[in-house]
Amino acid sequence: MKKVELLIPAGDLERLKYAVMYGADAVYFGGINFSLRAKASNFSLEDIEEGVKFAHKHKVKVYVTLNIVPHNEDFEGLKEYLKALSKIGIDGLIITSFAYLDLVNKYAKNVEKHISTQSSVINSDAIKFYENLGVDRIVLGRELNLDEIKAIKEKTNSKLEVFIHGGMCAGLSGRCILSNYMADRDANRGGCAHSCRWNYSLKLESGKLHDFTMGSKDLSALGLIPKMIDLGIDSLKIEGRMKSVYYIASITRIYRALIDEYLETGEIADFKIYEEELRSVESRETATGFLEGDIKPDEQYFDPKLENAPKNFLGKVLDFDSKTNIVTLEQRNNFKIGDEVEFISPHKKAISFVIEEMENSDGEKIEVAPHPLEIITFKVSFKLEEGTLMRKK
Amino acid sequence: MSKLITDYTKAKDLKLDVSGFIINFKPYSLFPKYRFSLEEVKKIIPKIRKENKLVFLNMDALIREKDLENLKELLKIIITLDFDYLIFHDFAIYNYLKKKGLENKLIYDGKTMVTSKNELAFFKKQNLSVFVSRELKKDELEVISKLDNALLEVFGFERIFYSKRPILSLFKEFKNIDEQLTNKVYKLKEKDDLYLAYEEDGEYFVYLEKIKYLYDELKDLKNNFKYLKISHAFIEDITYVIDKYNDLLNDKNLEENSKLLEKYVNEVTL
Numbered sequence: 001m002k003k004v005e006l007l008i009p010a011g012d013l014e015r016l017k018y019a020v021m022y023g024a025d026a027v028y029f030g031g032i033n034f035s036l037r038a039k040a041s042n043f044s045l046e047d048i049e050e051g052v053k054f055a056h057k058h059k060v061k062v063y064v065t066l067n068i069v070p071h072n073e074d075f076e077g078l079k080e081y082l083k084a085l086s087k088i089g090i091d092g093l094i095i096t097s098f099a100y101l102d103l104v105n106k107y108a109k110n111v112e113k114h115i116s117t118q119s120s121v122i123n124s125d126a127i128k129f130y131e132n133l134g135v136d137r138i139v140l141g142r143e144l145n146l147d148e149i150k151a152i153k154e155k156t157n158s159k160l161e162v163f164i165h166g167g168m169c170a171g172l173s174g175r176c177i178l179s180n181y182m183a184d185r186d187a188n189r190g191g192c193a194h195s196c197r198w199n200y201s202l203k204l205e206s207g208k209l210h211d212f213t214m215g216s217k218d219l220s221a222l223g224l225i226p227k228m229i230d231l232g233i234d235s236l237k238i239e240g241r242m243k244s245v246y247y248i249a250s251i252t253r254i255y256r257a258l259i260d261e262y263l264e265t266g267e268i269a270d271f272k273i274y275e276e277e278l279r280s281v282e283s284r285e286t287a288t289g290f291l292e293g294d295i296k297p298d299e300q301y302f303d304p305k306l307e308n309a310p311k312n313f314l315g316k317v318l319d320f321d322s323k324t325n326i327v328t329l330e331q332r333n334n335f336k337i338g339d340e341v342e343f344i345s346p347h348k349k350a351i352s353f354v355i356e357e358m359e360n361s362d363g364e365k366i367e368v369a370p371h372p373l374e375i376i377t378f379k380v381s382f383k384l385e386e387g388t389l390m391r392k393k
Numbered sequence: 394m395s396k397l398i399t400d401y402t403k404a405k406d407l408k409l410d411v412s413g414f415i416i417n418f419k420p421y422s423l424f425p426k427y428r429f430s431l432e433e434v435k436k437i438i439p440k441i442r443k444e445n446k447l448v449f450l451n452m453d454a455l456i457r458e459k460d461l462e463n464l465k466e467l468l469k470i471i472i473t474l475d476f477d478y479l480i481f482h483d484f485a486i487y488n489y490l491k492k493k494g495l496e497n498k499l500i501y502d503g504k505t506m507v508t509s510k511n512e513l514a515f516f517k518k519q520n521l522s523v524f525v526s527r528e529l530k531k532d533e534l535e536v537i538s539k540l541d542n543a544l545l546e547v548f549g550f551e552r553i554f555y556s557k558r559p560i561l562s563l564f565k566e567f568k569n570i571d572e573q574l575t576n577k578v579y580k581l582k583e584k585d586d587l588y589l590a591y592e593e594d595g596e597y598f599v600y601l602e603k604i605k606y607l608y609d610e611l612k613d614l615k616n617n618f619k620y621l622k623i624s625h626a627f628i629e630d631i632t633y634v635i636d637k638y639n640d641l642l643n644d645k646n647l648e649e650n651s652k653l654l655e656k657y658v659n660e661v662t663l
Contacts, residue, residue, distance in 0.1 A: 071508045071529075072536050099511035119506075123458045125485035141455075143557045148458035171556040172455060175504050178554050180528055181601060182583065188505060196554070201582045202564070202590065204572050212581065214560055214599070295558045297567035 001263050004228075005235040007063070007161065008252050011242055012043070016051045018249045021346045021387035023256030026061035027051075028094060029241060031085075034078060035065040036118070036190045045081075049088050056089070063092035066104070067116040069174065069188035070097050082107035094139065096174065096188075105134055112136040117163065118174040118188070122148075124155040131158055139237065142168055143290050146224065150231050159234040164221040165251060166239025168289055170196045170214050170300075197301060215301040220286035222274055225255070226262050246313035246332070249389055250281040253344060280312060280391075312392040314341055315369075315376065320384040329376045329390060336368040340393040345385045352393055353380055395618045397638055398449060400625035402427035407440055409635050412620070413447025415480065421452040421464060423555065423598070425591055425626050426576065431470060438475055448475065453482040453502045454596070457557070461485060480524070487521075496520055500544060504555070508533070513540045522619055527551050531610045538617030548606040548634055549624025550589065550663075554599035561592040578627060578663045589627075589663060600627075604658045608641065609651050615642055627663055 008024035010016035019027050029051070030042045043051060048064065055062045064085060068074060078100070085093070085108055092112035095101050096119050104113055114137040115121060115130050122141040130138060137159040140149065153160055169176060176187055178195035185191025197215030204210065219239070221228065228236060236259070238251055254277045262268055278286075287299035314335045319328040335341065335355065343351045358378035360366050369376050396412035406414065416437055419428035429437060434450070441448050450471065456464050468489045471479070480500045481487060490499055501507070501516055502524040516523045522542045528551075529537065537543055561574040574592065580602070581588040587602040615621070623638060625631050634657070637650045 069506055069508055070511070072510055072533060074509065075511055096506075097509075097512060098515040099509060102511075102515055120455055123456050123461045123483065123485050125461060125488045126456075126483055129484035129488050143455075143457060145459075151458050170558055170560070171554045174506055175455075175555045176553070177505050177528055178599065181553055182586070188508075195583075198583055200588075203580045203582070204570065204574075205577070206572060210564075210568060210570075212564065214554070214556070214597075216558065290557075295563065297563045300558070300560065300563050300567070302564060302567045 007235050007237040009241040013047050015248045018245050020058045020060045022249045022252035028063040030065040036067050061091040064090050065094045067094050067096045067118050120172045124152045127156045145293050153232050161235035161237050162233050164236045168216045168219045170216040217287040218284045219289050314390045317388040331369045331374040334370050341390050342393045343388050345388040394616050395621045398620045399623040402625050407444050414441050415449040415451045417451045421454045447477045449478045450476045451480040456483045510537050517542045543618050544620045545618045546622040550600040551605040552600050556597040559595045560597040
């Protein structure tokens, strides 16, 4: 069975490292300029260099987003930036603008060119146009079902990348300028205010007013991954450069395990295990979007439930002393003595544990760890590996 | 000098004082309400020619893979028609016409995607004229319009959201609403701001509630664009507006027209 790439977002260096440790085949992020997701902690050139070194050491590829729709002033410094990226040795650039593509062809020739989903490429003939411009990969628009993706795969030579998880635009990507008018933020230059998810009232002809929203539920293609691998899709992409370390690590871990199980055994013995894991991480309701066919009413966010950021992430293991089995942890959510917790890590199964005693950074015994980022230490009876996170059981 | 073009909606439009008409195809164009089948288009073209006007065919939708074969069948016939320009958004259309050696008839309508002079320069290398995005500021238009392949929509309701999801129909089903929600304009309210929601043939759009237009801003720029488009969308009679823009092109009554147009725009509500 053909190997498929698991492509994970990285909002900053820390998240990049967790994505790599937890099993990404490739990571993507934006630089400080020329990239969407303006609010993500985007990478400086020094960060990019460090990120590339770390990723390449683990045989993980690095793609940098260059996916804004640029205005006249957005070309300043681009040539130098591209030369620098090329020198650093990034593996690919994710591009929307044709003018940017032209410059990449000149100044970053050794770098793969990926067309962003912002371009909303949704048919094979459009892909052929991009192929003639020297493009290597297309991130397909999210308006395609699996039959259409299959047909595109059969008719084109480009590598195909498909979103499998995360937030989805309800409109065609790149063609939405709701935020420009509603929030004075340019959606195509990193300012998307998610205005499609806002609350509106819709006045019908009868005069009746309805609460209304246009947003779609988040995407989760978990149950479709085997079919997507069988179709020969080259890269399975997760959205979420703004998400937390815990989210990135957990989602990567889930999809890594699922993909590996399918590649090794040719089947998924029990999807429920993965679905339950996913529910513990995901704060919004999910759906499969267009992948399984026409959109149904329950795939829209018409009845928005309160979004609850899961509170089950308790802390990040900063250090583990293998001689004493002492864990040094950075707190992220409240926990106390007697709580049953679980350690997740890149290469081991989750380990359950009941906290019996712990100390703060002053060496004082404490009953509760209520302070975010507080450093806590306690002893466990097993070994932990680098990158371990602690969550509620 | 720039020339005025507008959408063809009905026979009465033929008397409008414009250089050409845009015929919006059904399917594959995003224009609301007045879109025409191939058979209808075949009948409209001679009427436009009789008035010695240019014929622009519009297919500015993005095309899903499942619709590609139908599109090609339609294009096979379209290229035999008597038209001057074909407006497109999806590069499947570009590819088809280029293979037939007809790329000089193509105009790219990139919607929100053409926002820099460099982007225009890219398309110039492909011998393509291009509609530039409507949200550009005057100083940006000044720079962009120095290239000679730009077209600009200068008047009309601005579309700010385009979805392949039939969101109003889905909402009707979700809420068990009796009323038919397609092919009608609905008001969307967000705090104190109003927008227009519209769905037709499975595609959903949001427009600004008020007409967006450029007039005073065009005094120095009016000759820099190949064509200036007056959108006919949701406006039944566009004669008054066309007259004002013809005056602009001829440097007539500019101050007075500016005030009259402002008044007109403020009075138009859907």
